[in-house]
Amino acid sequence: MCSGIDLTDLPPLGADPSRTYRLGIMGGTFDPIHYGHLVAAEQAFDDLGLDVVVFMPAGRPAFKLDKKVTSGEDRYAMTLLATSDNPHFLASRFEVDREGVTYTADTLRQLRGLYPANVEFYFITGADAITEIVAWRDAEDIARLAHLVAATRPGYDLDRAWDAISASGLAFDVTYLSVPALAISSSYLRERVGAGQSLRYLTPDSVTGYLHKHALYGAKSSRYGQTEEVVA
Numbered sequence: 567m568c569s570g571i572d573l574t575d576l577p578p579l580g581a582d583p584s585r586t587y588r589l590g591i592m593g594g595t596f597d598p599i600h601y602g603h604l605v606a607a608e609q610a611f612d613d614l615g616l617d618v619v620v621f622m623p624a625g626r627p628a629f630k631l632d633k634k635v636t637s638g639e640d641r642y643a644m645t646l647l648a649t650s651d652n653p654h655f656l657a658s659r660f661e662v663d664r665e666g667v668t669y670t671a672d673t674l675r676q677l678r679g680l681y682p683a684n685v686e687f688y689f690i691t692g693a694d695a696i697t698e699i700v701a702w703r704d705a706e707d708i709a710r711l712a713h714l715v716a717a718t719r720p721g722y723d724l725d726r727a728w729d730a731i732s733a734s735g736l737a738f739d740v741t742y743l744s745v746p747a748l749a750i751s752s753s754y755l756r757e758r759v760g761a762g763q764s765l766r767y768l769t770p771d772s773v774t775g776y777l778h779k780h781a782l783y784g785a786k787s788s789r790y791g792q793t794e795e796v797v798a
């Protein structure tokens with residue numbers, strides 16, 4: 567790997583030229599991260615034989631410019647907490663630290679320059695995000711640089727993604743992935759926090775502890791806020 571960017575939180579793959587490595591990239595706003603994200607990434611790891619999955623919170627999510635989004639530092643911290651007990655998950659600051667709007671094509675181009683050719687990229691998304699991918703910035707570069715992994719998500723139809731991708735004429739390589747259904751979203755978690763409701767079994771307790779400690783999402787002091795695992 568060459569230098570120029572802080573690579574300390576990216577996995578050092580590619581050393582053995584006789585084999586191919588598979589780097590999973592789970593992109594998202596993660597505001598906050600929840601078990602829907604984690605189970606999709608774990609399933610991709612298993613089914614596609616990935617070497618590692620890097621969770622990359624988007625610094626300024628391209629399709630959420632009109633929405634209020636929690637700071638990248640807080641979203642990164644929660645992502646780090648949620649992934650720290652899984653030996654093949656990593657959290658990366660790669661997109662949080664980049665100036666400007668976060669585009670996946672920029673990320674993939676940068677990563678391509680950093681890793682040797684025997685490291686392949688697998689960008690993991692849910693059924694909602696994959697349906698929009700043809701409208702992402704430089705979609706043809708995304709198609710060229712990464713395999714896509716499209717995870718099922720309750721309430722979203724993967725056939726629509728298939729139709730949109732077929733109609734685009736872009737040569738995406740997509741693997742469709744059936745993941746255990748979790749009909750949850752970050753919006754749902756934010757609503758629950760604001761209403762003083764429990765997040766138990768929706769996200770790791772360490773994340774719940776963090777967002778209460780930092781009073782995110784209108785968290786009030788409540789019987790659900792304090793855990794032994796509060797970090798940072």
Ligand SMILES: Nc1ncnc2c1ncn2[C@@H]1O[C@H](COP(=O)(O)OP(=O)(O)OP(=O)(O)O)[C@@H](O)[C@H]1O
Binds near residue numbers: 691717750751754
């Ligand atoms: N429950 C879920 N099952 C499968 N995939 C999911 C699930 N929730 C989110 N994803 C996928 O994870 C990626 C990141 O999602 P994101 O961080 O925007 O979470 P979200 O729950 O959709 O957030 P919000 O409710 O704020 O829109 C996207 O590709 C999305 O499709």
Ligand SMILES: O=C(O)c1ccc[n+]([C@@H]2O[C@H](COP(=O)([O-])O)[C@@H](O)[C@H]2O)c1
Binds near residue numbers: 592624627630702
């Ligand atoms: O590059 C783009 O144009 C683009 C547009 C929308 C979303 N994305 C990426 O898709 C992932 C999921 O985004 P979101 O907004 O659903 O959290 C995340 O990694 C985003 O950076 C990328």
